[in-house]
Amino acid sequence: MTFPIQRMRRMRRTESLRALVRETTLEPGDLIYPLFICPGAGVRTPVSSMPGVFNLSVDEAVSEAEEAAQLGIGGLLLFGLPEAKDEQGTGAWEENGIVQQALRALRKTPAANKLVLIADACLCEYTSHGHCGVIAKSGDGFDVENDPTLQLLARTAVSQAQAGADVVAPSDMMDGRVAAIRKALDAAGSAQTPILSYASKFASAFYGPFREAADSAPQFGDRRSYQMDGANLREAMREIDLDIEEGADMILMKPAMPYLDVVRAARERVDVPIGAYQVSGEYSMLHAAFQRGWLDRNRAMIESLQSIRRAGADFIVTYFAKDAAKLLA
Numbered sequence: 001m002t003f004p005i006q007r008m009r010r011m012r013r014t015e016s017l018r019a020l021v022r023e024t025t026l027e028p029g030d031l032i033y034p035l036f037i038c039p040g041a042g043v044r045t046p047v048s049s050m051p052g053v054f055n056l057s058v059d060e061a062v063s064e065a066e067e068a069a070q071l072g073i074g075g076l077l078l079f080g081l082p083e084a085k086d087e088q089g090t091g092a093w094e095e096n097g098i099v100q101q102a103l104r105a106l107r108k109t110p111a112a113n114k115l116v117l118i119a120d121a122c123l124c125e126y127t128s129h130g131h132c133g134v135i136a137k138s139g140d141g142f143d144v145e146n147d148p149t150l151q152l153l154a155r156t157a158v159s160q161a162q163a164g165a166d167v168v169a170p171s172d173m174m175d176g177r178v179a180a181i182r183k184a185l186d187a188a189g190s191a192q193t194p195i196l197s198y199a200s201k202f203a204s205a206f207y208g209p210f211r212e213a214a215d216s217a218p219q220f221g222d223r224r225s226y227q228m229d230g231a232n233l234r235e236a237m238r239e240i241d242l243d244i245e246e247g248a249d250m251i252l253m254k255p256a257m258p259y260l261d262v263v264r265a266a267r268e269r270v271d272v273p274i275g276a277y278q279v280s281g282e283y284s285m286l287h288a289a290f291q292r293g294w295l296d297r298n299r300a301m302i303e304s305l306q307s308i309r310r311a312g313a314d315f316i317v318t319y320f321a322k323d324a325a326k327l328l329a
């Protein structure tokens with residue numbers, strides 16, 4: 001039975017018909033809003049490569065959280081810009097670290113309790129060299145040492161959980177970090193804190209603007225010895241399997257749009273909740289086109305988020321969270 005009996009356009013005729021048969025939903029609660037927390041008070045420093053994104057002092061982050069909660073956004077992902085950086089990244093786990101301060105302030109904010117507070121557990125924003133782990137120099141070269149980094153990440157996750165994080169999200173790509181973090185959380189009385197592991201995180205050019213926002217560009221070398229090669233899908237599946245075996249409660253795929261096939265493959269393979277991170281470069285390139293009038297802002301934004309949901313992500317980390325939530329309201 002084909003044309004003229006079958007007419008696909010019949011169901012596209014009105015918005016109510018289209019809405020009835022829409023296969024993919026997108027709601028404010030599916031969105032996680034990243035915030036970059038910096039020292040000071042009343043600080044809102046624009047990130048030049050990311051229109052609408054700021055470095056925020058804790059008080060300003062609290063206002064953002066109130067607005068995000070009002071908009072029905074699902075949660076926040078917190079990154080920190082510490083007062084000072086050092087070789088080890090001490091600022092990541094300090095009792096009074098910048099993210100820890102923000103978490104405590106948010107926990108005291110009633111509206112923020114509607115949000116899932118996720119802390120990014122990584123060292124690159126806190127190390128003077130900008131790498132995600134401990135550095136061993138050898139001659140002209142260097143190595144980001146896997147095993148010594150694990151305990152620093154575990155310490156970071158524990159201090160974030162103790163400061164009030166609902167979820168910790170390791171983004172470093174060291175081997176074994178999920179197990180190390182799980183063990184440390186359990187030993188510290190945080191057995192109920194879930195781990196959202198950035199299971200397949202690719203070494204991507206699309207993180208460029210983030211490194212300005214978080215001041216975390218590597219001072220030498222690059223991240224290709226720990227983040228994944230963008231050509232590899234099977235390897236991404238192994239990363240996911242290992243992280244789940246080690247105790248990841250949810251996984252995060254990153255970047256999103258250039259890797260939608262990976263999101264889809266992950267969705268078909270595993271049953272844990274899956275998030276996808278529409279990263280800084282994805283956001284900035286869309287904004288660059290909006291600024292030139294080359295793309296319709298609202299439509300392109302929603303379409304980009306819908307594509308990520310359609311690929312199989314349950315939730316999306318996106319700098320568009322507030323703008324999209326306003327449109328979806």
Ligand code: PBG
Binds near residue numbers: 206223278
């Ligand atoms: C930290 C981290 C990065 C991002 C999230 N966590 C940067 C990186 O790995 O270089 C990128 C997020 C974005 O681009 O929006 N390891």
